[in-house]
Amino acid sequence: MRIAVRVPASSANLGPGYDCMGMALDWFDEVTLTTLDSGIEVDVTGEGSEDVPRDSSHLIVQTFLTGLASLQVRPPAGLRLAAHNSIPHGRGLGSSSAAITAGLLLAWAYAHPQAQPDRQWMERIGTELEGHADNVAAVILGGLAIAWGSAEAGRAVSAPLSGDMRALAFIPHQAVPTVQARRVLPQQVSHADAAANTGRAALLVHALAQRPDLLFDATEDWLHQRYRAQLMPRSAELVTLLRAERHAAIISGAGPTVVVLGTEPMLDELARTPVPGFDRRLLRVGGPAHIVSVAEA
Known part of the structure; x- marks a missing residue:
């Protein structure tokens, strides 16, 4: 067979x-x-x-x-x-x-x-x-x-997912083991952080389906990215820079790839912008x- x-x-x-x-x-x-x-x-x-x-x-x-x-x-x-x-x-x-x-x-x-x-x-x-x-x-x-x-x-x-949703990936050459990325997370987080994260996760479902203009607000995180920054400083810095320009930038999974979510028109100019130390790929x-x-x- x-x-x-x-x-x-x-x-x-x-x-x-x-x-x-x-x-x-x-x-x-x-x-x-x-x-x-x-x-x-x-x-x-x-x-x-x-x-x-x-x-x-x-x-x-x-x-x-x-x-x-x-x-x-x-x-x-x-x-x-x-x-x-x-x-x-x-x-x-x-x-x-x-x-x-x-x-x-x-x-x-x-x-x-x-x-x-x-x-x-x-x-x-x-x-x-x-x-x-x-x-x-x-x-x-x-x-x-x-x-x-x-x-x-x-x-x-x-x-449900908007048919024109795209993911622009900035992929560094260095790997970060998932087990290491999980190990740095705290055992507990504050009630305020949990509540804030819940609200954004709920908004993210709506933004991905119908309102890509809300993706920047919907992708803010309180649970994991800040704690992992020490393992991937260049990726964390790139997320900070992109979000300062109101791009919906996140760490993909356990990292260190940075992904920006949006429609193709939202990502078109950014997709042509090289970032030293990262390969970039616009994905459907x-x-x-x-x-x-x-x-x-």
Whole structure:
């Protein structure tokens, strides 16, 4: 059997939507799994190819096997995984959620080659593996996703999104590990900060769907970005500079990529402005992860 899937990048948090909001981006990794008589072969090209393992510890292979166990399906005797990565690793653009989703899609297609993926099953297993649902929900559902619940019982829904919404990404060359970015967050925040953040997160849902002119106010955050600034000073400085010009700039996920939300006319001039130390890319909203093909090898 030969199975091919495509999985999108994503931007989580979007400012005040910490661990509960994410958006898929039209930036895809492509993965193919071919069953073999024996052994495990892993071939990776593109982003991070020099750093990822080439054996059963590869995240996609691990997730594929976990997915099959959940579906109570015996794994193949052997497999070859070929992954072409275009999503940068460790930059806050959901590369690990893309890998997890790819593994789950491959498992589903192997177990049920003629059936549409059960995305609720994917959300449940993906959230358990990732530990939070914002990125993985956006990758699985596409567009804008709102997630809630625990790591063991995460749930998510698609939310309305303006058709002309764009994300302008400023991507630094240095990575910041997500575990490190989580470690610097405080265990408690003030009631005032929590209340302020709740109001902006609610406004953000409306701004993304109908009122892009409100995105600057809607993307202000009190819960995570200020605490992570020490890990990504140049990204934090760029957010400050962009917001001083009333751009809806945020740290994407755990960082250090900076994303500015808006419509194409809102972002057109900024998208042509180079920023030293950052690559820039104007992105449309992405569709969901999907199975490209299932065929006999």
